[in-house]
Amino acid sequence: MAEAEAEPELVDVVVVGLGVGGEEVAGRLAEAGLDVVGVERSLVGGECPYWGCIPSKMMIRAANAVAEARRVNEFAGAAQVQPDWAPVAKRIRAEATDTWDDRVAVERFTGKGGRFVRGSGRLDGPGRVRVGDRVFQARHGIVLGTGTRPSVPPIAGLADTPYWTNHQAVEVEELPGSLLVLGGGAIGLELAQVFARFGVAVTVVEAADRVLAVEEPEASEVAAAALRADGVRICTGVKAERVDHDGQAFTLVAAGGVEFTAERLLVVTGRRAHLGELGLDGVGVDPSQRYLAVDDRMRAAEGLWAVGDLTGEGAFTHIAMYQAAIVVADMLDHVRRARSGPDASGTASAVGGAVGGAVGGAGGGAASTAGAGIAGGVPHADYRALPRVTFTDPEVGAVGLTERQARERGINVQVGVSQLGSSTRGWIHRADGLIKLVADADRGVLVGATSVGPAGGEVLSGLVVAVHAAVPLPQLRNMIYAYPTFHRAIEDALRNLR
Numbered sequence: 119m120a121e122a123e124a125e126p127e128l129v130d131v132v133v134v135g136l137g138v139g140g141e142e143v144a145g146r147l148a149e150a151g152l153d154v155v156g157v158e159r160s161l162v163g164g165e166c167p168y169w170g171c172i173p174s175k176m177m178i179r180a181a182n183a184v185a186e187a188r189r190v191n192e193f194a195g196a197a198q199v200q201p202d203w204a205p206v207a208k209r210i211r212a213e214a215t216d217t218w219d220d221r222v223a224v225e226r227f228t229g230k231g232g233r234f235v236r237g238s239g240r241l242d243g244p245g246r247v248r249v250g251d252r253v254f255q256a257r258h259g260i261v262l263g264t265g266t267r268p269s270v271p272p273i274a275g276l277a278d279t280p281y282w283t284n285h286q287a288v289e290v291e292e293l294p295g296s297l298l299v300l301g302g303g304a305i306g307l308e309l310a311q312v313f314a315r316f317g318v319a320v321t322v323v324e325a326a327d328r329v330l331a332v333e334e335p336e337a338s339e340v341a342a343a344a345l346r347a348d349g350v351r352i353c354t355g356v357k358a359e360r361v362d363h364d365g366q367a368f369t370l371v372a373a374g375g376v377e378f379t380a381e382r383l384l385v386v387t388g389r390r391a392h393l394g395e396l397g398l399d400g401v402g403v404d405p406s407q408r409y410l411a412v413d414d415r416m417r418a419a420e421g422l423w424a425v426g427d428l429t430g431e432g433a434f435t436h437i438a439m440y441q442a443a444i445v446v447a448d449m450l451d452h453v454r455r456a457r458s459g460p461d462a463s464g465t466a467s468a469v470g471g472a473v474g475g476a477v478g479g480a481g482g483g484a485a486s487t488a489g490a491g492i493a494g495g496v497p498h499a500d501y502r503a504l505p506r507v508t509f510t511d512p513e514v515g516a517v518g519l520t521e522r523q524a525r526e527r528g529i530n531v532q533v534g535v536s537q538l539g540s541s542t543r544g545w546i547h548r549a550d551g552l553i554k555l556v557a558d559a560d561r562g563v564l565v566g567a568t569s570v571g572p573a574g575g576e577v578l579s580g581l582v583v584a585v586h587a588a589v590p591l592p593q594l595r596n597m598i599y600a601y602p603t604f605h606r607a608i609e610d611a612l613r614n615l616r
């Protein structure tokens with residue numbers, strides 16, 4: 119049946135998808151005085167607060183408390199720990215997700231002056247978005263922030279089984295006795311360790327020859343050893359061929375006839391943007407791309423911006439926020455130019471003044487991150503010093519290029535590694551971990567670094583500054599590193615660079 123022709127509603131900006139990135143853009147543009155329509159089909163805030171970063175980190179906080187309490191036996195006498203999932207599930211409902219209700223988030227957006235529309239948005243030609251039978255015509259532009267959904271591999275039988283994605287894993291109230299985790303990436307490892315620490319018999323099945331395959335091999339080794347020490351069975355290089363569910367248990371059959379069985383199966387084999395459902399072909403953009411290509415101001419086409427995971431620049435909340443600041447600055451700059459006309463330079467109307475002020479705010483915020491990539495007040499995206507942290511225990515933090523990526527780019531690479539156990543703090547803590555530095559010997563700067571350890575993600579911050587600001591190696595070597603900290607291991611790794 120043909121869709122009813124609706125009279126377009128004229129607005130300034132339409133934001134489709136109010137996840138981390140879209141909500142930030144829509145809210146800040148509304149605060150700047152623009153007439154913004156925000157469209158969300160599920161929950162305002164997206165994956166991160168409801169099924170991603172926040173509840174998973176609450177789970178990790180609880181699991182780490184259990185593990186640390188057990189270490190009393192190693193260091194300080196005797197402790198009996200009886201983990202209980204109920205308080206974790208309760209905290210996720212009460213403090214993180216409001217039992218998956220986004221009323222507060224919707225009010226946060228409308229409180230800033232935005233107009234909220236619940237539904238699926240789709241481009242309906244240049245400058246237009248259709249949501250059901252409503253059509254919005256955007257004066258100044260459209261922003262897509264539609265994120266990704268789990269990518270489920272085409273394994274025979276899998277689609278017909280009640281497998282879990284991260285949604286069911288986060289919503290679980292009663293833990294299963296056993297769990298198969300398909301995919302040993304960031305989500306798989308974080309959740310595998312949590313459930314194992316709460317007594318679930320966990321097996322991780324990974325297709326690649328190591329877990330956390332995008333990071334340094336040394337980091338994969340430490341992470342795998344830590345999970346094994348928690349009782350997780352890790353099987354790498356496994357080619358899953360078939361999955362069955364008999365009403366009670368899952369059976370995964372791999373090449374060579376190897377079988378894995380468990381009460382539950384969690385599929386965490388990456389994420390996928392669904393560009394085909396956004397009407398991109400109607401605005402001259404190829405919908406068959408894996409991710410939506412954007413320039414360094416997050417523009418995908420004339421009058422079309424994109425933000426967050428669907429751009430494929432790293433599926434992290436901090437990237438979505440970083441990009442959001444750029445979209446806001448660029449969009450407001452665009453609006454100010456449109457409103458001022460071609461001849462007017464800086465003569466602001468009442469709204470133009472608000473817009474100009476907001477540009478300064480957004481630009482200032484992102485500018486401090488984008489560093490050199492700032493031109494004309496609007497920051498340009500620069501991912502050279504992209505940090506990421508996998509919150510296993512020990513944490514795996516990394517920034518910039520891995521050794522392999524640096525070699526593939528033809529960089530004259532030097533590598534320096536130091537083991538955390540050889541540092542005073544690491545020895546005191548009986549902690550596993552390492553620092554690995556990747557330097558460009560010709561430029562005399564770090565281009566990448568990895569920090570694995572009890573606070574690996576925090577130790578990383580100094581290394582992010584070093585890569586981001588291209589701090590010369592002699593300056594890093596002549597710094598003073600406090601004793602006895604985990605980050606002192608950086609000094610040893612610098613000494614080992616060759």
Ligand SMILES: Cc1cc2nc3c(=O)[nH]c(=O)nc-3n(C[C@H](O)[C@H](O)[C@H](O)COP(=O)(O)OP(=O)(O)OC[C@H]3O[C@@H](n4cnc5c(N)ncnc54)[C@H](O)[C@@H]3O)c2cc1C
Nearest residue numbers: 135137138139159164165170171239265426427433434435
């Ligand atoms: C288990 C897990 C743990 C994670 N942990 C971390 C972490 O510790 N740190 C970190 O930095 N990142 C983490 N991430 C990644 C982080 O959640 C994402 O990078 C972030 O949510 C991306 O934000 P986004 O706005 O691009 O997309 P999303 O959060 O995916 O939001 C997109 C929104 O668009 C909506 N939408 C889609 N299509 C339409 C449409 N056509 N019309 C209307 N609405 C639409 C969706 O319903 C969704 O709400 C984690 C992810 C997972 C799954």
Ligand SMILES: NC(=O)c1ccc[n+]([C@@H]2O[C@H](COP(=O)([O-])OP(=O)(O)OC[C@H]3O[C@@H](n4cnc5c(N)ncnc54)[C@H](O)[C@@H]3O)[C@@H](O)[C@H]2O)c1
Nearest residue numbers: 271301302303304305306324325326386387388433507508
């Ligand atoms: N702490 C964090 O910042 C954090 C935490 C969780 C997720 N995330 C983000 O979410 C994204 C998605 O996480 P993810 O863990 O789903 O993806 P991922 O890409 O990190 O890992 C997926 C893993 O699944 C494996 N795999 C793919 N197909 C397989 C198959 N058929 N059989 C077995 N293994 C298979 C891959 O080799 C890979 O190791 C991450 O890339 C990350 O950006 C971030």
